[in-house]
Structures are given as structure tokens and as C-alpha cells.
Amino acid sequence: MDIADLSDNIISRRWKERCANLPDDKRKKLETFEHSDYQLQVIKRKRIYPQPGDIFQINPREDIYFYGIYSSGTVFEPQFYEGCAQMMKKNGLPILNWIWFGLWQREGGICCYTYGMSAFGKDEMEVLDADAKPSDVRDFLLNLVDYVLENDIVLNDGETIGFSAEDKHAITRSKGAALPGMTLKIEY
Template sequence: MAQTQENAALQAMKEWLAHPQELGKAPARIECTGTFELHGLRYYLFRYKKTLLGSWLLGVCGGYEGDELEHCGHVWSEMEPYDESTAVEKATAMVEMIRAYWMQQAEKADSQGEDSERTGAFAGFVLLSDPSWDKAAFIRDLQEKWGLTVQEDEDEETGDDTLVFEEGKMIAAVSLMAAPIPNGEAELNAENNFLWPEAVEITKTHQAHLMVVVLGQEEDLLERGKLYVKLLASCCRQKNALGVYTSGVVFEPRFYEGFADMMQEGELPIFNWIWFGLYRSEKGICGYTYGMDVFGFDEMEVLDADADPSEVRDFLASMVEYVLSGGVTLHDGETIGFSAEDKHAITRSPGVALPVMTLKISYSAL
């Protein structure tokens, strides 16, 4: 008998749950409860039990195109109670979080094109020393620090590991993942933080993480970015928070939260959004940005500057502030400056520190 798509999804869900980092065994009971469509793909809803006497839990598997039997990798469960009235809504939120994660991690195969797959991909992680989360404290911190009021679903049970809420035209999601970030990815990126000597060693100790995602309309990128920083900064207040993994680096929590306070003064949180990498060449100090592509702009580089590292970082930061605050697109062959005597040449070419096309800004004025 030919295998059906539903049976293929059922088998994929069982295999995912049996993974050592999930249930570690096949569920005692599992059944498909329905389907829904999202982004032109079909998804299957499941309810399952860890043990025969346990409660029903929610899972999702997809997406499937047409009658294909291979899913696109969106298999997940937060192991939260199954509620028929909210199953589609919660499964949709899980799928959107997975999609945002892979959008952030995707390599830019078409990096020389004008568009970036990472544009609008506001997804990051707060590393935790143990798999727990004080959601009530997080909601209070959002209210007290940022004036954000979270309206939860009345049917959602206290202690739920996932929080999804709307803020204007945006959707925010925070979810506890009871396992380290796989494949040593966080540890590898922690090596990029030259400002935090203990970054790698502390990152190695994390046992779980909070995944933070903000979704919304493309024209609201700055507002989405601000909400994203507020969520991550509030997560930093969790007692078991070890680090913030975003923008290709792992930040120290107090550093990240401190720079988020720039928004209290009406400034853009550029040091939360953008990582300013620095290194020394044979001819001087070099610097680069990482994170501009999320806003739809090219990354910037300064090469071989006869200056102190802090001066190069501040120079790049001023350029980032100018571009993001004004929505300015810089082009190859142009100049940029803040006075008639302060003009800097712009060249667009393959990156030196990054595997993408970047804007080289001359440090010395013309």
C-alpha cells in the first residue's frame, strides 16, 4: 500500500520525539488531529502522550508541498498541553519561530544580489544555565522597564514555556528550549566577542536557551528591531541568563541590557543590533559591521586605518547611525561625510572580513 502524506508526517513526528534531546523514546500514544495551511504548505497537527496516563501534548510537522512525502524540516513540539481551541494558533507560532531561526542562520548564497534572505529576520537566543524560565517575572519586566503590556490567552496554563503576544502590527514570541543550541554553534560565535574574555567558557556551560522572535511587516523594520531588543534585554534579567546570542556573537547580559537603555533616551540601540568587529592587519586597524543586512543594507568595512581600535569602531558606529536613522542607501563611487571638509570614499566590492559584498568606507578624509 502506498504511503500517505499523513502517515509520513506521523512517522516524522515519532522520530523527532524519540530523539535523545526530546522525549528520548517513542510517545506512548500519538494521533493526528488535523491540518492547516501556512505559506502555501500543509502542516499536520498531532497530540501525543509521554506515558499512557499522561496528558495530551501538542506537536506539529510540515510543511508539505502538494502531495510530496518529504517535509521541509518544520517538526517541533514545546511539550505543552494540547488544547483543540488553540492548537492551530500555537502550532503556527512554533512554525514561524522555526522559519525565523533558519532565515537567520541561512548562508547568503546570493550575497552579491541586492536582496538578503536575512532582511527582517529578528531571531535570537538567550543562553540559560538550566532549563527553566520565570515567565511571570519576564512579563513584569516588560511592563516596568518598557511599558509593554502582555495580554495572554485566558486558556493558556500558568507555567507554559511559550509566550506569544501582539504589539501593534507585530507578533512577538519567546519560547524555552530545554537543550543547548546544537552543534556548538553558540560557542563558535562566542569566540567573536573580544570584549568578553570569558565568553567561550561561560557559553560552554549553557544547558538551555530562550528563543526570541519578532515578526511583522517589512516597512516596520526599525520598530520590530526595537521590540526585539526590549525582549532580549528583559530576558537578560532572568536569574539563569548567561549570554545573548545574536548578530553573530554572544553578548554579556549586562552589556546587552546596558546598551538597550539607549532607547530610553530616544536613541537607536545600534550596539544591540550591530556587532562591530575589529582586527589588526599589517597596515593598520580594520573593522566591520555584522547585522546591517537584517535591515536590508550592505555591511560596512574600514580597512588599514591609522587609528586606535576604539576610533575605528566609533567611526563605523556613526555611519551605521546615519544609515539606519535616515534609511539611507549608500552606493559604490559615492562619498559620505558630515561637512564639506569631511568626505569619505565608498567602494562596494567583495568583503575582506565577511563572505559578502560590503561597502568599504575610507577612514581618511579625501
């Protein structure tokens, strides 16, 4: 990673300042970090939990640093976060910066949930037991989230939603399968 190639923002400026003050051997390790076998082994939990929007560093070992942005219960790589934010230049919403899409598989099929909708006053959503590829299920839920947030839609128990007049997906509000509390189950 060539430090001079980083875009100019607060994260990259802090990164550059920090790197400039490191000893030469540490700076060289950092510049070759992406092409090395370094891994984050353990991140120790602190008493204070990060809050949405926090920017912080993780020091895994040997003074190698990683900067991240905490949002939706997840630490995002700054370049990923910035790339998703570029959607706003095209009048889109940076959904992947705001909402986490969790995937898992159980006996009935692929499941997906959102985490972050409550920040917008919306119920979290889940798709359960879909007979589809994980990426298709995630994209389906991502498109629904985009529609709901873009148009400030309130989804209710017993309604249907779809991408066309013929496309109808039942909505059920019940106890969450992946999340605590009540969530909206969207039929796939």
C-alpha cells in the first residue's frame, strides 16, 4: 500500500500522520501489509463499546495498525465505507454503510437479516429459509431496504410487497429469528 495513493479525507490524513511518525521498519511492514501473511488474531474487547460513527484503530500485534469505521454493529474498512458513500453522488443511498446484511443457512434454506433499520425508525427485516443463492437473497433484501428507506415506506404485518404488480411477497411481523425483538419476515 503506497501511503501517497490514499484519498484525502480525515481517516487518510490521520493514517499518513501516524505512518510518518513510525520507525522505518514499521512503515515498511505497513506498506507491504496487504501482500503479507499478517492476520488479526484476537481483538480484545474493551469495557466501552464503540458507538455508530466511531473511527478507531486496532493494534493486533507488532505495532501494525488498522483504521476502521464502526457502523451497524460492524467495523468497515475505510476504503469500503468511502466507496459505498459514493452512491450519494449518484443520488443513491449508502445502504451498505447504514445497514448490515447478515446471512446464514439453516435446514430450511438461506436466511438473511438486516441490522440498522431501527436507526431509521423501521423494523428490522428477515428472509427465512429461501431456496436461493445467498447473494440473491441478500440482493433481494438490499433492494427492499433501499425502496423502504428511499421512499420512507412503513411495512405492516399482513401486507405484501413486490417489485411489480405480479410480484408479491407476504410480510409477517413476529419474534426475530436472528435478532432479539420483533422483526418483519419477508417471504422470498
